[in-house]
Each structure stands twice: as C-alpha cells, then as structure tokens.
Amino acid sequence: MSELKIIVNKIVSSGKGILAADESTGTMTKRLESVGVESNPDNRLNFRNTLFTSSAMKTCIGGVILYDETIRQANNSKKIPEIISQNGTVPGIKVDTGAKTLANSIEEKITEGLDGLRERLKDYYTLGARFTKWRGVYSISDKYPSKLSILSNAHALARYAALVQESGMVPIIEPEVLMDGSHSAEVCYKKTSEVLKKCFDELVLFKVDLAGIILKPNMILPGANSHQKVTSKEVAELTLKCLKESVPSEVSGIAFLSGGQEETQATENLNQINKINKTNFIFTYSYGRALQQSALKHWSKNIEDIIGTQEVFNHRAKMCTLAAKGEWTKNLEKK
Ligand code: 5MM
Numbered sequence: 001m002s003e004l005k006i007i008v009n010k011i012v013s014s015g016k017g018i019l020a021a022d023e024s025t026g027t028m029t030k031r032l033e034s035v036g037v038e039s040n041p042d043n044r045l046n047f048r049n050t051l052f053t054s055s056a057m058k059t060c061i062g063g064v065i066l067y068d069e070t071i072r073q074a075n076n077s078k079k080i081p082e083i084i085s086q087n088g089t090v091p092g093i094k095v096d097t098g099a100k101t102l103a104n105s106i107e108e109k110i111t112e113g114l115d116g117l118r119e120r121l122k123d124y125y126t127l128g129a130r131f132t133k134w135r136g137v138y139s140i141s142d143k144y145p146s147k148l149s150i151l152s153n154a155h156a157l158a159r160y161a162a163l164v165q166e167s168g169m170v171p172i173i174e175p176e177v178l179m180d181g182s183h184s185a186e187v188c189y190k191k192t193s194e195v196l197k198k199c200f201d202e203l204v205l206f207k208v209d210l211a212g213i214i215l216k217p218n219m220i221l222p223g224a225n226s227h228q229k230v231t232s233k234e235v236a237e238l239t240l241k242c243l244k245e246s247v248p249s250e251v252s253g254i255a256f257l258s259g260g261q262e263e264t265q266a267t268e269n270l271n272q273i274n275k276i277n278k279t280n281f282i283f284t285y286s287y288g289r290a291l292q293q294s295a296l297k298h299w300s301k302n303i304e305d306i307i308g309t310q311e312v313f314n315h316r317a318k319m320c321t322l323a324a325k326g327e328w329t330k331n332l333e334k335k
Helices: 003-015 025-034 041-052 080-085 117-126 147-166 185-205 232-246 263-276 289-301 306-324
Strands: 017-020 061-066 090-094 099-102 105-111 131-138 170-177 253-256 282-287
Touching: 003 017, 003 061, 003 090, 003 170, 003 253, 003 282, 003 306, 017 289, 017 306, 025 041, 025 289, 041 080, 041 289, 041 306, 061 080, 061 131, 061 282, 080 090, 099 131, 099 147, 105 131, 105 147, 117 147, 131 147, 131 185, 147 170, 147 185, 170 185, 185 232, 232 263, 253 263, 263 282, 263 289, 263 306, 282 289, 282 306, 289 306
Parallel strands: 017 061, 017 282, 061 090, 090 131, 131 170, 253 282
Antiparallel strands: 099 105
C-alpha cells in the first residue's frame, strides 16, 4: 500500500473523521466575538487546545486541520502537532490563502495560494503535517457557478494536489458548493455534479494519485432560503447519486463538510448516507461548525471550564463517529 493511502486510512477508517479547526484569523474572530470572547492568539489557542486534549481525539478524530497560526503554537512547551499526534491523530494544515474575487466574474471567487506553495509545503511537513486542505467555493444562482469559476477552481485544486503529493502529504480536495440561496436540492445536485466532474478531469490531467486524496464535498441540500423540505433519506439518496456518478472509484476517502447545517442535522444526514451506502467509498465527516458549535458556546460561558467543554465536544464527536458507521439514532443525542 502506498504511503499516501496509509495516511488516508489512518484518518478516515473505523468511523474516524476530521476536526476542521482551520478557521483563518478573520473567521475565528467572528466565531469568538459571536459568543462574546475576545479574539487574541491565547484565546484562539486555549479553545482549540481544549478540543485537541479531549478524549474523543483518541477514539473519534483521525485528523485535525490546523491554521498556520496554530501549527506554530505550543502549550506548556509542547508543540500543537505533537499534542495532536500523541493520540494517533494526524495533524493537517490549510494551505490555501483564501478565496478572492475572480476577474471577469466579480461576484465569484477563486482560491489563491499556489505561489511559493512547494516551499511552504516543505516547512509544514517539517512542522509535522501529513495532510493538507484547499477549499474552492462556488455559489449557486441563475448564472452561477460560471464555467470560468468551475474551470479555474478545478485547475487550482489539481495543481495544489499534485504539489502536495510530491511533498509526501495527502491533499484534501474541498470544492464547496455553498448552501446560500433559494435553489432546490435538484439544482444543488446538478451544479455539484458539474463542479466535481471538472475537478476530477483536472486531477487526472495533473496525474494526481486518486487513491491518495481525500475528497471533502458538500452534501446535496436545498438552498438555505428555499422553502423546500427534504428528508434525511432524500438528502442521502441525492448525495450518493451525485458522488457515484461524479467521483472515480479509485478515491476511497470522502469526508463531508457541514456547510452551515445544524449539528444534529449534519449528523443525521451522514448517518443516513452510511445506512444506504452500497458503494466502496468510506463516508465520514470533516466538520468545522457541526463539531465545535456547542463546545464553543459552553466554553464561552466560562473559559476555565476545560472538562465541561471537553464533555460537550466528546459527545458531538461520538455522535458523528456513530453516524460515520451508520449506527447513530436520535435517542443517543440525549446525554
Ligand atoms: C473551519 O472553517 C474553514 C473556513 O476557513 P476560512 O476561515 O478560510 O473560511 C472551512 O474551510 C472548513 O474547513 C470547511 O468549510 C468545513 O467547515 P464546516 O463548518 O462547513 O463544516
């Protein structure tokens, strides 16, 4: 088995999933300020380190995506990547430098960060990272995502992935079709399929080893402002149909983003996907908000309450891991 495949398996097998703790300082500041906590390097580290030292890290979390600030931080002289890997969890790093306005389609975004990436990857490998993340964002409307945004983001994701594999790390490919808008689930299915197909065309062109990547897609959902009601079963069926049609079978690890879904909704949908899955793909989670929201709320009331915050996080991670095995039920949500 290739080294990359070994890393993929370590991150996503046996119901393990990924904690996406790679919020850039701007996003983390919004998250902390929304619960009345000042955003400074110490507070950002304290909250994150509370999660990294919880017991769920050993049992549920296969990988943690870090932000540049965090991968360089330490707690009581212990480096953060070491704290993470001591539980058998793989440290990862977000390497894109953010989504910027796309020229000639100014309402859309192109993700940047390719300049100097080969050198930055060497640095991150030395700091302990063994996987990376790059997120392309696409919005849905009558005219979007445009062909230009689909092509340019796929091209960037493929160039990124090839460089990451060259450096001995596993690239997470995250093409996120946003939930914003009033579109139906069927439109989300159609647009997501288009986006994914183009990504894989480019990945193949750039000779990326598909067994050595993790795909991080959105689930197929109606827009947040649409009035369409869908059941978890419908979400799971459409999501599976889309991925079966658009993702080559060499890909083994698929870890969904939560994209603004409520914690239990993201858990229930993942569970349903696994219950009816008949493919060979491993479906798990790579959640940011859907793993951290309740823990952050709890922590913000008393930032000294490490044990209480960890209990909240452990519960959420346990629910997600059960969902990754198709073993979650609503009753288990009651602690
Ligand atoms: C953790 O949030 C990441 C956002 O980073 P930026 O600050 O650069 O926007 C994001 O990429 C995240 O990893 C994924 O979107 C998954 O998070 P959610 O909250 O959608 O599960």
